[in-house]
Amino acid sequence: MMHNLKKLFSALFFVMLLNASAQDVEGEEISVLTEFQNTNGSEGRFEVFFNAVNRYNINSAYDWLDTIKIYLSNSQKANDSIAAQRYRVMQTQVYNDLGEFDKSIALAKELYAKKDSLDSSSRKIILEVLDDNYANLQLYDKQIEIRKEKRELGYTDNVAFYDIYSNLGLHRKARNQYIMEVKPTIADNDSYGLAKYHSKVGNYLRLDDSAPTALSELKKAKAYLDVFLNDISKEKTEEQLFESDLLKAEIEGNIGKCHVLLSEYEEAVPLLENSIEVLNSSSRNSHKSEVIENTLNLADANLQLERYTSAKQSLDIDFENISMLQRIKRNSLLAAYYDKVESFRNAATYYKRNERIKDSLTQKQSSIIKQQLVTIVANEDLENSQRLIDEQKRINELARSEMKAKDERINLVFISLIFTLLGFAGLVYAYLKSIKNQRLIAEQKHIIENALVEKDSLLKEIHHRVKNNLQMVSSLLSLQTKNTRSKSAIEALEEGKSRVKAMALIHQKLYQNDDLSVIEMQGYIESLINSVQSVYKKGGHNISITIDAEGTELDIDRAIPFGLILNELVSNSFKYAFPENDDNGKIYIHLRKNGEQGYFEYTDNGVGLPDDADERAHSSMGIRLMNRLVNQLQSKLNIDKENEGVRFWFNFS
Structure with a gap:
């Protein structure tokens, strides 16, 4: 017997050694x-x-x-x-x-x-x-x-009780407690923390049958997570990237389930499939349950889309540790599948199984859940009571300290009263003198305010006239275009006209603002893109453009270079990025400024830059112009040509 065991262990060790060697030779992950x-x-x-x-x-x-x-x-x-x-x-x-x-x-x-x-x-x-x-x-x-x-x-x-409340079906109470306890602990610049927060709130809303509101929260979570992942200024560990991938998969899975609740099945399928694939790599039990939920929702979406084979494949997966409610949902979907393929005997079998499970669940879990609820509420009340007692003790201590301080202040009052009376005569004299000074100050203030109003009016008028003059230049360029036959000259004039319009738009926004020192960039970028689209009438209308610059304001010294840079990038996308079809075209513009630090990013999913782009950069007016403008912002233009499409980005101060 011992001899056989030694042989077995030797064989196992030899197999493990071979596997390890094969992995090292092939360069696979150890x-x-x-x-x-x-x-x-x-x-x-x-x-x-x-x-x-x-x-x-x-x-x-x-x-x-x-x-x-x-x-x-x-x-x-x-x-x-x-x-x-x-x-x-x-x-x-x-x-x-x-x-x-x-x-x-x-x-x-x-x-x-x-x-x-x-x-x-x-x-x-x-x-x-x-x-x-x-x-x-x-x-x-x-x-x-x-x-x-x-x-x-x-x-x-x-x-914390919020996750327990949710497990008991009290999703609204769970959400309210989670918001109250967690929201104050998250910093405004903690993108990852905000992503987790909005993901959790969105999921509680989804479980509470508020799919449209949940979808909005989950999309916020995804946006914050994208900001965290795209922030190249912060180095991320392997663990942080792995956790981010899992969080993204959770968010996408919950967005997919919201789409199923809203009967938007086509949108749900790819999100659920991607979420299942990523979450399968996790060892957490919460993720295993999430994989089951996503798989059942994927089956539901495929059933509604009449993709019966795909639906049946999802329903045939043999999951471990499937909950009673998940089993009921799986049986319901199997019954619906057999109804649709007209196998009514099998459908009836699963309907009957559900009835038996529901009866058992009602008998066994009703009293247990009631008992759990009583225990939890009692515990929470005890916690709250203890907190109230501690708070009352603190208030009593403060009251005693306040009374002691009050006695000391009364003694000081008598002493200070004598000095007050002595000083009162001096104050009366000073007050009478100050009345005269206040009148002089009021008159000077009135003069200054009138001068400021006049200055604002003059500045607005100047910006208005500059805008009109630039529009006149644009009109002259348009006239020159009509009298020119050279295609290259026409293109150069159109580019010049587009750049002039970008600068004119800055001055238009300034004289329309109450604050003449800064420009709100979200509205400016939207107006600039509309202006560029009007130049390229045949293209750009089917391109999906996402602008993420809400709440960002820049002064005129930074806004004009930004406007010209963005004008060049959008024009190039409309002209060259989608030569055959722009139906699936996407442009993403991101602009943020926190204090003294700012970040700009522009991407499109077009054909990308040509192989000789670096050589052309020396002769390309657009690239040279953008590099000079970025230099004005004391930064350097970065270009990513390896991925699909093209990506430009730079930091600025």
């Missing part, structure tokens, strides 16, 4: 499990396991479980209790990832019973695993106890 096995000592392996961005990138959780059991057995044989403890903590997490929540809880409780022998990191991990296990088993009263333990140990500042 699995986290291989890194784990190549690391010396239980402490190092513990760090690799819990710090891995995606520990199941190649090997499954079952592979990890088998490997950890071998190391656990070896450490027990060597009487290394600390190493054995670490491997059991890892085992607890793997059972949780596999959805074997009862096993995970039993092992976690056994470990936590000896918490004094655990290090802080292991204690925190076990509590997090217990929190997740109880949530998945809908044992919310136990989950609250774990969260209180985490707060007492300093792992969290407060006991």
Whole structure:
């Protein structure tokens, strides 16, 4: 028997060695499990396991479980209790990832019973695993106890209830509490934090059957996440990029589900497919449940679009740990599928299954959910009561301090009263003298205000006349165009005319503004694009243009170079980016200025720049003009030609 076991272990080791060698030779990604096995000592392996961005990138959780059991057995044989403890903590997490929540809880409780022998990191991990296990088993009263333990140990500042409320179907209450507790903690410039916040609020709205409002919040979340990912000024770690990909997949999945609720099935399908593909790479149980939800919604959309084969493929997937409500939805969709393909006997079978499940669910869960609600509300009331008591104590202490200070102030009043009377005579004299000075100041102020009003009027008139003069120049260029036969001369005149219009538009916006010092760029960019489109009448009408410059204001010294740069970029897109068909054409313009720092980005998905673009840049009037204008803004123009279309960007101050 022992001889056979040795042969088996030798064979397994040889296969693992071959696999590792093959991966190194072919240059493929080395699995986290291989890194784990190549690391010396239980402490190092513990760090690799819990710090891995995606520990199941190649090997499954079952592979990890088998490997950890071998190391656990070896450490027990060597009487290394600390190493054995670490491997059991890892085992607890793997059972949780596999959805074997009862096993995970039993092992976690056994470990936590000896918490004094655990290090802080292991204690925190076990509590997090217990929190997740109880949530998945809908044992919310136990989950609250774990969260209180985490707060007492300093792992969290407060006991949050919003996710528990949502799990119990109280999505509106969950949303209100989440907004109240989380919104004040997010900085205005924290794009990633704002993306997570709007994603969560949008999902609560979706669950509360408010799909249109949810869609708006989710699109905000996606926009903030795009800002975070596109911010080249901040270096991002591999973990941050992985988490961002997962968050983007969550947002897209929820947007897809909103489209299904709104019967917009074509829009929903690609979003749900992409979300499923990305979330499948995650080991979190919340993401596994999200994959099931997205798959069921994808099946629903395909059924409505009469893509029966695709719908059936989604419904035939054998999911682990599917919830009762998800099973009911799957049975309903299968029944609908068989109805549509006229297999009515199979449809009836799934309708009957749902009836049995619903009856069982009604009997078993009604009393449990009521009990959970009572427990949670009682806990929350207790928390609120304790906070009120603490607040009242603080108020009483302040009142006592205030009374003491009041007695001291009364004594000071008598002393200060004498000095006040002495000073009063001087104040009367000074007051009478100040009346005369105030009259003089009022007269001077009136003169200055009139001068300022006159100055504003003159400035507006100047800007108006400059705009008119520039329009006259544009008209002269138009006349010259009609009298010119050379195609290249006509194009040059049209380009000049477009640049003149861009500058004229600046002065028009200034004299229309109440504030003559700055220009609101969102409205200016929209007007500029309309002006450019009128020049290129045959093109540009089917191009989708997205402008993200809301709330950004620039002074005239920066606005004029920006206007000319944008005029060149949009003109080039209309002329060259879409030579055959602009139906799928997209232009994205992003402009932001926070304090002294600013960022500009322009992209289109056209044919991109030609291969000899760098050589042409020296002879191209447009490129040379843009480089000089960017230099005026004390920056450098960056051009990305490798991706689809073209991308221009630069920072400025």
